[in-house]
Amino acid sequence: MATSDSNATVTIEVENLTVSYGPKPALLDLTLSIEQGLLVGVIGPNGAGKSTLVKAILGFVKRDVGSVRILGVPAEKAKGLVAYVPQRGAVDWDFPVRVKEVAMMGRYGNIPWYREPGEEDQRIVAQALEMVRMSDFRDRQIGQLSGGQQQRVFMARALAQGAEILLLDEPFAGVDAATERAILDVLERVKAAGRTLVVVHHDLATAAEYFDRLVLIKQRLYAYGPPKTVLREDLLSEVYEGKLRVFSDLANGEG
Numbered sequence: 001m002a003t004s005d006s007n008a009t010v011t012i013e014v015e016n017l018t019v020s021y022g023p024k025p026a027l028l029d030l031t032l033s034i035e036q037g038l039l040v041g042v043i044g045p046n047g048a049g050k051s052t053l054v055k056a057i058l059g060f061v062k063r064d065v066g067s068v069r070i071l072g073v074p075a076e077k078a079k080g081l082v083a084y085v086p087q088r089g090a091v092d093w094d095f096p097v098r099v100k101e102v103a104m105m106g107r108y109g110n111i112p113w114y115r116e117p118g119e120e121d122q123r124i125v126a127q128a129l130e131m132v133r134m135s136d137f138r139d140r141q142i143g144q145l146s147g148g149q150q151q152r153v154f155m156a157r158a159l160a161q162g163a164e165i166l167l168l169d170e171p172f173a174g175v176d177a178a179t180e181r182a183i184l185d186v187l188e189r190v191k192a193a194g195r196t197l198v199v200v201h202h203d204l205a206t207a208a209e210y211f212d213r214l215v216l217i218k219q220r221l222y223a224y225g226p227p228k229t230v231l232r233e234d235l236l237s238e239v240y241e242g243k244l245r246v247f248s249d250l251a252n253g254e255g
Contacts, residue, residue: 008035009071011165011196012057017066019052026052028220030066034198034213036164039191041201041211043230045240048218050200054167057198058084070165080109083158085151085168099145100138102153103129106160128159131193132186148179152186159190166190168199172206184210207231 012034019027027049034040042050055061056068059075070078083106106128107121117125129135132152142150151171158166171187172180187197187210198215201207207214208227216223216230218239223230 013069018064038212042215044217083163103156106157128156
């Protein structure tokens with residue numbers, strides 16, 4: 001595993017994490033530290049534990065052993081520090097709600113139940129929609145948007161929450177190349193604003209280009225570091241058990 005920069009702030013610290021569903025471990029003795037301000041991709045075959053890792057960082061799953069800390073705080077007490085952008089398939093897009101209302105949902109944790117969103121909340125939501133380039137669609141029904149636009153609206157909701165860390169579950173799934181580029185541009189803008197992003201990703205062909213660091217897992221951690229050190233033929237062959245055609249130029253990608 002790549003060593004961390006001693007001067008960098010660690011935003012996510014996972015130590016000796018084991019999570020099981022029944023008798024089979026989904027994650028096994030996984031230790032990982034992610035520094036602030038990085039765009040990090042989580043890769044591995046189907047069933048490798050990628051979504052479980054995200055849920056563990058969010059504090060959504062029970063751990064057998066191990067710990068997860070967010071900016072030094074236990075995951076269970078890190079409310080508001082981490083925001084989640086789910087897969088598009090997990091959302092009911094027929095629900096009659098407008099773009100600005102979805103983004104405002106990110107403010108609910110900061111607004112007492114007895115009052116309406118105030119000027120500051122409206123300003124934060126407007127800023128979040130601007131960052132993801134969806135301001136012009138603020139009054140559009142969410143179901144009328146393209147897949148990529150919907151994904152960007154949910155990113156705005158996460159940004160409006162004020163979280164320092166964004167976890168995204170396969171944001172590029174099911175979108176065309178132009179939309180994928182638009183989403184990547186938004187991720188880069190969010191990173192430039194100082195946030196840390198952790199993205200579950202399935203496409204090894206773009207992993208080297210898109211991410212600063214990669215996490216390669218299959219129940220346990222096989223590698224963490226810059227793409228050149230992770231996308232090695234020997235590692236990929238071991239993790240994917242020969243089911244993956246390994247392209248020699250993967251390890252030569254930028255990053």
